[in-house]
Amino acid sequence: MPLVSAKGMIDKAYKNGYAIGQFNINNLEWTKAVLLTAEEQKSPVILGVSEGAAKYMTGYKVVADMVKAMIESLNITVPVAIHLDHGTYEGSLKAIEAGFSSIMFDGSHYPIEENIRMTKELISLTRKLGISLEAEVGAIGGEEDGVIGGGELADPIECKMIADLGVDFLAAGIGNIHGVYPANWPGLNFDVLSKIDQVTGDTPLVLHGGTGIPEEMIKKAISMGVSKVNVNTECQLVFAAATRKYIEEGKDRIGKGFDPRKLLAPGTEAIKQCLREKMAFFGSVNQA
Ligand code: 13P
Numbered sequence: 001m002p003l004v005s006a007k008g009m010i011d012k013a014y015k016n017g018y019a020i021g022q023f024n025i026n027n028l029e030w031t032k033a034v035l036l037t038a039e040e041q042k043s044p045v046i047l048g049v050s051e052g053a054a055k056y057m058t059g060y061k062v063v064a065d066m067v068k069a070m071i072e073s074l075n076i077t078v079p080v081a082i083h084l085d086h087g088t089y090e091g092s093l094k095a096i097e098a099g100f101s102s103i104m105f106d107g108s109h110y111p112i113e114e115n116i117r118m119t120k121e122l123i124s125l126t127r128k129l130g131i132s133l134e135a136e137v138g139a140i141g142g143e144e145d146g147v148i149g150g151g152e153l154a155d156p157i158e159c160k161m162i163a164d165l166g167v168d169f170l171a172a173g174i175g176n177i178h179g180v181y182p183a184n185w186p187g188l189n190f191d192v193l194s195k196i197d198q199v200t201g202d203t204p205l206v207l208h209g210g211t212g213i214p215e216e217m218i219k220k221a222i223s224m225g226v227s228k229v230n231v232n233t234e235c236q237l238v239f240a241a242a243t244r245k246y247i248e249e250g251k252d253r254i255g256k257g258f259d260p261r262k263l264l265a266p267g268t269e270a271i272k273q274c275l276r277e278k279m280a281f282f283g284s285v286n287q288a
Helices: 006-016 028-041 051-056 060-073 089-098 112-129 156-163 190-199 215-223 233-248 265-282
Strands: 020-024 045-050 080-087 102-105 132-137 141-144 147-149 169-172 205-207 226-231
Touching: 006 020, 006 080, 006 132, 006 169, 006 226, 020 080, 020 265, 028 045, 028 060, 028 265, 045 051, 045 060, 051 060, 051 080, 051 089, 060 080, 060 089, 080 089, 080 132, 089 102, 089 112, 102 112, 112 132, 112 156, 132 156, 156 169, 156 190, 190 205, 190 215, 215 226, 215 265, 226 233, 226 265, 233 265
Parallel strands: 020 045, 020 226, 045 080, 080 102, 102 132, 132 169, 169 205, 205 226
Antiparallel strands: 141 147
8 A cells, every 4th residue: 555654755855856746635536636647657646635625525534545545446556645734733633543644733823832842742643653744833824724824934943943853844934825926926035945954954844835836946945955845726726727618618518518527527637737747847756
């Protein structure tokens, strides 16, 4: 069973100067598209599941069981991690119990001492179980599942405090924002990234808000210690655009074009194409 913790694949990416894509999922079609594209590209992959998406898919256990069953019936051979995205402490415990292989505990909204305390507790639990743990310092900007931040920059000292606890990888705000970037976005802050990288030693860094960050900026971030890049909104946007085109061209009115299997096909194909492009410039193709 290629379901693995994300630690091994990210450590390998960190050492070799590429990044693994985390692609968030929220339904069956989409999950299948990510798994099949990863297999086609021979790329390790991380399926990100937010607490909201897990609830939408009727629970952590349903998601974990669905992914495991799909891996088996689609004959997936590349390493796959099911990763809780922006988990609360309670959500992290539930996802672990349900069989997730990787957890992000987002303690960035707590005072640093509280973040440290909870992160420490989760480290001792995840270590015992062979599950990887991502922690976060400093709110990432934008909005995701109702969480709003302001494109913040993390404090390198706080990053060091959390990295020193022994988390497997660390998300730190470097001006990145979830969702579509505003037209006046100043770009990633490479000075802050460089300071964070210097003080966090060998801890791989995670770049959230991967949608719409120019390829060159992502490549530079990867060269500076970023080993996981999260993408969600971009897949939603290409899915919506392809579905809109299908309907506007009246294809749902031809034959059984209204059948969801046909209706969802162009959007799903658009997601696959988006994933191929991301995997190529993250450098994870043929790294399985
Ligand atoms: P985007 O939706 O901006 O791609 O961000 C995804 C993400 O960071 C998930 O944690």
